[in-house]
Amino acid sequence: MDSRLTSLMLETPPERDPRSFADAEAAVSYLEELYTEACSFLAEKFSMIARGEKPAARYRAYYPEIRVVTTSHAAMDSRLSFGHVAGPGEYSTTITRPDLFRNYLKQQITQIVRNHGVRVQIGASQTPMPVHFAVANDENITVPQEGAMAFPLRDVFDVPDLSTTHDDIVNGFGYLHEDGSSALAPFTAQRIDYSLARLSHYTATDASHFQNHVLFTNYQFYVSEFEAYARKMLADPESGYTSFVSTGNIEITDPETIIPPTGKMPQMPTYHLKRADGGGITLVNIGVGPSNAKTATDHIAVLRPHAWIMVGHCAGLRNSQRLGDFVLAHAYLREDHVLDDDLPVWVPIPALAEIQTSLEDAVEQITELEGYELKRIMRTGTVATIDNRNWELRDQSGPVQRLSQSRAIGLDMESATIAANGFRFRVPYGTLLCVSDKPLHGELKLPGMASEFYKSQVSRHLLIGIRAMELLREMPIERIHSRKLRSFEETAFL
Numbered sequence: 001m002d003s004r005l006t007s008l009m010l011e012t013p014p015e016r017d018p019r020s021f022a023d024a025e026a027a028v029s030y031l032e033e034l035y036t037e038a039c040s041f042l043a044e045k046f047s048m049i050a051r052g053e054k055p056a057a058r059y060r061a062y063y064p065e066i067r068v069v070t071t072s073h074a075a076m077d078s079r080l081s082f083g084h085v086a087g088p089g090e091y092s093t094t095i096t097r098p099d100l101f102r103n104y105l106k107q108q109i110t111q112i113v114r115n116h117g118v119r120v121q122i123g124a125s126q127t128p129m130p131v132h133f134a135v136a137n138d139e140n141i142t143v144p145q146e147g148a149m150a151f152p153l154r155d156v157f158d159v160p161d162l163s164t165t166h167d168d169i170v171n172g173f174g175y176l177h178e179d180g181s182s183a184l185a186p187f188t189a190q191r192i193d194y195s196l197a198r199l200s201h202y203t204a205t206d207a208s209h210f211q212n213h214v215l216f217t218n219y220q221f222y223v224s225e226f227e228a229y230a231r232k233m234l235a236d237p238e239s240g241y242t243s244f245v246s247t248g249n250i251e252i253t254d255p256e257t258i259i260p261p262t263g264k265m266p267q268m269p270t271y272h273l274k275r276a277d278g279g280g281i282t283l284v285n286i287g288v289g290p291s292n293a294k295t296a297t298d299h300i301a302v303l304r305p306h307a308w309i310m311v312g313h314c315a316g317l318r319n320s321q322r323l324g325d326f327v328l329a330h331a332y333l334r335e336d337h338v339l340d341d342d343l344p345v346w347v348p349i350p351a352l353a354e355i356q357t358s359l360e361d362a363v364e365q366i367t368e369l370e371g372y373e374l375k376r377i378m379r380t381g382t383v384a385t386i387d388n389r390n391w392e393l394r395d396q397s398g399p400v401q402r403l404s405q406s407r408a409i410g411l412d413m414e415s416a417t418i419a420a421n422g423f424r425f426r427v428p429y430g431t432l433l434c435v436s437d438k439p440l441h442g443e444l445k446l447p448g449m450a451s452e453f454y455k456s457q458v459s460r461h462l463l464i465g466i467r468a469m470e471l472l473r474e475m476p477i478e479r480i481h482s483r484k485l486r487s488f489e490e491t492a493f494l
Contacts, residue, residue, distance in 0.1 A: 018123025
């Protein structure tokens with residue numbers, strides 16, 4: 001290693017003065033200026049060194065930030081669950097990708113300015129931007145792994161720091177920034193950048209394609225149904241949908257366009273039916289297991305979706321259920337264990353009225369059943385989520401007793417994880433499952449055992465999830481984001 005690298009002078013972009021704004025559009029535009037300058041500076045310096053030039057300095061750029069100072073308690077509209085701070089003080093958050101989050105940032109800044117009668121200050125933060133994230137959107141630049149260059153990368157540039165990339169804010173640990181200011185938003189810039197990179201890896205689609213309404217499934221069949229629905233919508237100029245995106249960022253606007261097969265499928269194939277305002281629908285096939293469910297929601301949460309809903313398969317636990325019946329979860333028995341350190345099992349996960357009514361209304365509209373007749377194909381009750389896919393091979397006396405005591409009507413491996421992480425991240429959540437087997441009654445998930453009723457219900461299941469999301473899209477954002485999800489001292493930003 002070149003010993004001179006340890007004593008290099010620090011070089012940064014030209015310093016820009018902080019500015020205060022009462023107009024959200026102007027504030028976000030200045031955030032974009034600062035962010036672009038920081039990224040361009042790091043990209044230029046890294047490209048220079050990648051061409052073989054020796055580093056003449058240590059290069060550093062900083063994330064931009066939003067800072068708010070309030071001096072009094074504001075008289076808030078008690079119906080609002082966001083858009084205001086807990087009390088007098090200084091609040092801040094670092095910002096990344098203001099281009100991606102433009103609408104979100106405008107909404108949140110507008111709420112703060114209006115509710116507190118203050119201006120927001122936009123300037124450079126004291127948080128260095130890792131070079132990996134600064135060049136992430138430049139296809140011509142790739143940061144190699146540590147040791148691939150002639151010098152240690154971290155001696156010349158800042159690299160991701162996992163010690164400061166955490167969920168202390170959303171986990172309610174009383175997080176304060178290093179300068180003593182309180183958190184203004186649920187995620188720091190570096191935490192968001194980390195998740196944006198992970199999303200690209202796991203889903204094989206860019207974060208810019210994700211829509212505000214996210215469906216999760218654990219069955220590949222739903223992907224085919226989703227693509228068929230998307231093509232139908234693209235053929236209808238009145239639908240409001242503008243394009244369909246498949247894995248590999250393949251985007252089509254013509255319903256007749258053939259999508260070439262993907263050579264290597266990602267771990268969580270993801271598809272997007274887009275609208276110009278981001279109000280479309282994203283479908284994520286998370287596969288099987290609570291670990292996948294946690295991974296997907298950990299990273300999608302930074303995009304601040306308006307709702308996510310699980311539409312997967314489950315085991316029906318009651319003799320009165322049939323294959324193909326629907327299960328609308330109104331409570332969760334959590335035996336998935338992947339969130340035990342972040343959200344203890346004694347924390348209740350409440351049903352959210354707006355999600356529940358949208359799902360029930362969607363079932364009625366798609367099946368054309370209502371009232372008492374709806375009970376023939378749908379039950380509302382507790383869904384148990386377990387981390388052992390083959391739980392039925394164990395001595396059933398223990399598990400069955402717990403399931404009976406909990407009044408559970410369905411069991412799967414993902415729903416409680418998705419709901420619990422929605423609760424943790426303040427993302428409205430819900431679950432509508434389809435009974436695919438009845439292990440307690442000898443009806444196993446085996447080839448040839450599915451009835452015609454089951455097959456027809458499965459084809460309708462995804463349509464119900466889509467319709468529920470369309471109903472939610474028609475609601476005001478202030479109504480969807482329930483106060484049930486907010487703790488004693490919340491961030492002002494959703």
